[in-house]
Amino acid sequence: MNITDIVNRDIVNLTNCESEPIHIPGSIQPHGFLLGLKGQNQVIDFCSANSAEFILLSPEMLLGKSLTEIFDKNQADNFIVYSIENQIDPAKPFVFTLNDIPYNTTVHQSGDTLILELEPFPDGTLDLPNLYSQTKNFVSSMERQSYLPELCADIADQTRNITGYDRVMIYRFDAEYNGEVIAESKREDLESFSGQKYPHTDIPAQARELYIKNQLRMIADINYQPVPILTLNSVGDKDNKSLDLSLSILRSVSPIHVEYLKNMGVGATLTISLLQNNKLWGLIACHHYSPKVLPHYTRLSALLQGHFLTSQIAVREVAEEFEISVSVDKALLDSLELLHENENFIEENFESPSLLKLANATGFVIYHKGKLYKNGNVPSNEELVPLLKFLSENYQNRGLHTEQLIDIYPQGESLSKFAAGIIYHSIAAGTPDGILWLRAERRETINWAGNPHKAVIHNEEGVARLSPRKSFELWLEEVKDKSAAWRKSELGSSSNFAYSIQKHINLRYVRSQENKNRLLNDELKAANKELANLNWISTHDLKEPLRKIQIFASKILDREQPDISAQVKDSVERMRFAAEKMQLLIEDILSYSKAGNMEKVYETVDLNLILQKVLEELNDNIDEKKALITSAELPALSVIPFQIHQLFVNLLSNAIKFSKEEKNPAIVIDVQIVTGNQILKERTEANALLPFYAVSFQDNGIGFEKEYESRIFDVFQRLHPANKYPGTGIGLAICKKIMENHGGYITADSEPGEGSRFTLYFPFENEG
Structure with a gap:
């Protein structure tokens, strides 16, 4: 039989103390013994070395055996029923009896191993707690004490009465896990630790994690000798076995922690975790100055005190915060009232x-x-x-x-x-x-239990390691350059007021601009009135003289008087042409102005009917150029009919005008349905998923450079010489304005010599 222990012999030093594997020590405390069962047959795979001291059976006699070979069949069968996972109850340990001695047996699962921890109680007394009395005392304290510190003091007294420890402390952590004793119950002859703080290094991070997993921890005798856990190694086993004892009652203690407690002069301890929101809020720390084994049910009574206190922590902290928030909220309301009443x-x-x-x-x-x-x-x-x-x-x-x-x-x-x-x-x-x-x-003197900065020492070889502090004499540290902490209600109140003052300042700015805006509006009205007058002048006072110039020029040219020289005739012809051009420019400017300013009356119209009227209007131009125009079936949309008519006229006129000399114009009108993200990537105002009708006009004309695809829609933008391609450069600007009136877009796509394509995008919301 190849028996070996699983004791973890890693050396603890400064470089690994924060990751010391305290959950797998491979040993236990000696006030009980441990069995680890595996498999459906519950074969003993682990056994503590002290089993013979309790049941007269050595590990060699236990390892590899099933429970039925150790205990009588009745006990073994009952335990099988008890050990079904959903029936294990730590508050009701199973009781094994051997040699007329009963053993409280706490059971938990660790990986694929079922761990049994057996503690004897030779007198057979379960020592059940008086739960009614305990609960009554707690309720009485809860009603009597309004604040958390006073309630903690009562819990400390009651816990000491239940357990009999020499000292019971309620220990609270701050944000950095430095601890402070906020309540204490002790023997009269002992020095008080109340108000003292302990650095976070006293309880490393992995120890705090274990306090969360296992909320009750007892060390019966600080001077104990760890008992190794033994196991059978099969031939060919390469990996060393280990056993996670995170939930164990008997788990052996970190050597650093033992040394720490010895330096404090403590003989035995009981520690109960206080949790809030799955985080370690604090501890109930019980100290005894000689060895002390606390029976199972007395431990549960002490744990119940922890549960009582935990249930009240959040309630009392909220109550304290509420008292402050009431005062803060009143001050906030007073401040806001002043703010709203006074500009x-x-x-x-x-x-x-x-x-x-x-x-x-x-x-x-x-x-x-x-x-x-x-x-x-x-x-x-x-x-x-x-x-x-x-x-x-x-x-x-x-x-x-x-x-x-x-x-x-x-x-x-x-x-x-x-x-x-x-x-x-x-x-x-x-x-x-x-x-x-x-x-x-707020200068503060912290009462540290010993110098917190002396947790690191150097051994004879000069190697630094974490060392339990050897002195716990009061060590004072003055904290400077720090204020009292801001509470949630204070932060919330200040944030609310800051938001209100921002609104107040913005409102003041708006009000201060009202007079300026009013004056500006008056100026704009006057300017608009002047523009309206200019429109009237353009419509009547300018167009009429231009017509007369054209009429008189025509009469002069028609008479063919011999006394009129060719030079005069040429000058008169130029004058007539300039007057015609100016008249056309005035009409286009008026059309552009009307496209943006006229009342927008929408009607649901079949675009095919509008296209038909446009083709009839442009019939002479089409015949002259022998143009071929084909169109797909267009939709019916809610539009401004005369503007769409003008839009089609401008696009078709341009397509016919800017045709190649050697080719007859060929114009194809098509329609598709697209989404916003297919229009233009930079067009962020177009909803990416919004559907559009895309009505395109494709020609085979002279085209233009890519760089003009967006500039071509600017007012007075001309790309070709006026003597060859007459026009004012306003037509496409009018097209853009019309599409804006319809919530749509117009784009151009062209290459020199390859023709042009103008696409109109009408949103579906304009669909008839």
Whole structure:
């Protein structure tokens, strides 16, 4: 039989202490013994080396055997029923009896091993707790004590009465897992640890994880000798076996922790975890100054005290927060009332006491348009302005709160007298304008149980290792440059007020612009009136003289008087042509103006009917150029009919006009359904999934350069010489304006000599 132990012999030093495998020590405490069963036959695969001390059966006699070979059949069968996973209850341990001695047996699963931990109680007494009395005492304390510290003191007293330990402490962790004794019950002759703090190194991270998994931990005798756990190694086994004892009652203790407790002079301990939101909030730490084995049911009574306290932690903390929030909310309402009633709040009410109370601050500052408005105890302007500029540059889009300003603003150490802690909110992005609540430094003396900085020592070889502190004498540390912590209600209140002051400032700005806007509107109305007059002049006063010029020029040219020289005739012809061109330009400008300003009356119209009327209107041009125009079936849409008519006229006229000399114009009108993301990638205003009708006009004309595909829709944009291709350069601008009126788009796609394609995109919402 090849028996070996699974003791973990890793050396604990500074480089691995934080990952010390304390959950697999491979040994147990000696006040009980351990069996590990595997398989359906419940064969003993693990056994502690001290089994013979309890049941007169050595590991050699147990390993490889089934329970039925060790205990009588009745007990073994009953245990099989008990050990079904959903029936295991730690509060009701199974009882084995051997040699007339009963053993409380706590059972849990560890991987594929069923672990049995057997503790004897030779007198056969279960020592069941008086749950009624215990619950009654707790309810009485709960009703009597309004605040958490007082309730903790009662729990400490009751736990000590139940367990009989020399000292019981309630121990609370801060954010860094430094612990503080907030309540204590002890023998009168013992020195008090109340109020003392213990550094986070006293309880490493992996130990805290075990406290979460296993909420009750007992060390019966600090001076115990660890009992190895033995197992059978089969021939050919290459991997060393280990056993996870995270949930074990008997699990052996880290050598560092044992040394730590010895340095404190402690003989035995019981530790109960206090959890909140699956995190370790604190501990009930029980110390005895001699060995002490606590019976199973007494341990459960102590654990129940922990559950009682845990149930009240959140309730009491919320109650304390509520009392503060009531005061803070009242101050916030008072401040908001002043803000809403006074347009000049910043200048006239910045010294209101409610502004300090809403965050329980000692100072308050608003920096607005280069001026500081200060309330309470605040630093000088020379110190505040650089701070506000730093905050605006680094925390522009988010608020900031801190209890230790020098952590983020090292040059502000001199500010601690007024602003060790701050709440900051920007009130105007891109500027130093902001709002500050300040808290003065709260110098604090921390009562450490020994020097927390002496956790690391060097051995004779000079190797650093984590060492339990040898001295627990009171060690005082003064904390500077730090304020009291900001509470949630204070942060919420200040954030609400900062948001309101931003709205207030914006509203003031809007109001200040109202008069300017009113004057500007009057000026715009006058300008629009002048433009309307210009339109009238263009329509009547300019067009009429131009018509007369054309008529008189025609009469002169028609008479063919011999006394008129050819030079005069040429000048008159040029004058008539210029008048015609100016008249055409005026008409196009008026058309462009009307496209944007006329009342938009939509009708559901079949676009095929509009196209038919346009073709009839352009019939002479089509015949002259021998153009071939084909069209797909167009949809019926809700449009402004005369504008769509003008749109089709402009596009078809251009396609006929800009044709190649050697080719007859061929124009194809087509329609497709597309989505917004198929129109133009840069057209962010087009919803990517919105459907559009795409009506395209494809010609075989002269085309134009790619660079003009967007510029061609600008007013007066001409790409070809006017003497060869007459026009004003406004037609396509009118087309773009018409498509904008219909919530659509127009695009151009062309290459020189390859023709052009103009596409109109009508949204489905215009569908008839």
